[in-house]
Amino acid sequence: IFGFQGRFSPEYLGILSSEAFGWLLLEVLLSLFAIYILNIQNNISYLDIVAYCGYKFVSMIVVLISYITLDRPGYYFGLLYVSVALAFFLIRSLKLKILPHAEAYPSECNKRRIYLLLLIALVQPLMMWWLTRRVVL
Numbered sequence: 683i684f685g686f687q688g689r690f691s692p693e694y695l696g697i698l699s700s701e702a703f704g705w706l707l708l709e710v711l712l713s714l715f716a717i718y719i720l721n722i723q724n725n726i727s728y729l730d731i732v733a734y735c736g737y738k739f740v741s742m743i744v745v746l747i748s749y750i751t752l753d754r755p756g757y758y759f760g761l762l763y764v765s766v767a768l769a770f771f772l773i774r775s776l777k778l779k780i781l782p783h784a785e786a787y788p789s790e791c792n793k794r795r796i797y798l799l800l801l802i803a804l805v806q807p808l809m810m811w812w813l814t815r816r817v818v819l
Contacts, residue, residue: 683746683817702739702813709735709809713802720794726779731802734772738806741768742814749818757818765807772803 713731717724741764748760780795 683750686750698813698817705809705813706732706735709805713798716798716801720798722780722791722795722798724780724795726776730779734776734802735806737768737772738810738813741765741806742810745810745814746817749814754818757814761807761811761814765810768806768810769803772806773799776802 710728710731713735714728717726744764745757745760749757752759776799780799781792
């Protein structure tokens with residue numbers, strides 16, 4: 683996108699990619715910390731969390747392509763559509779990992795699992811917006 687705008691520089695590309703990696707690392711660490719603090723016993727590994735948190739990068743590419751083709755309205759429409767699709771996908775996918783057998787646990791434990799599930803799924807669209815906002819401005 684910076685090439686189309688005449689603003690490309692290797693330094694800025696390095697800054698943006700380092701920022702994205704740093705946010706991904708922080709997000710994964712906070713998710714693992716939340717799983718530990720909430721005492722959620724499950725079969726989800728840290729690589730699963732990295733993979734689920736990494737899905738936002740594919741969605742960001744789709745959003746930026748829609749920005750290139752349709753300018754600012756395309757960015758917002760693409761961001762809205764892909765955010766809803768990503769949140770829906772993550773809720774459905776993570777539910778199988780975090781809530782494998784809901785009836786086997788007390789309701790309080792299930793409540794914590796659902797909150798964690800929603801937190802992970804709803805943070806992804808916010809992170810997509812945060813990481814793409816400087817590119818399209």
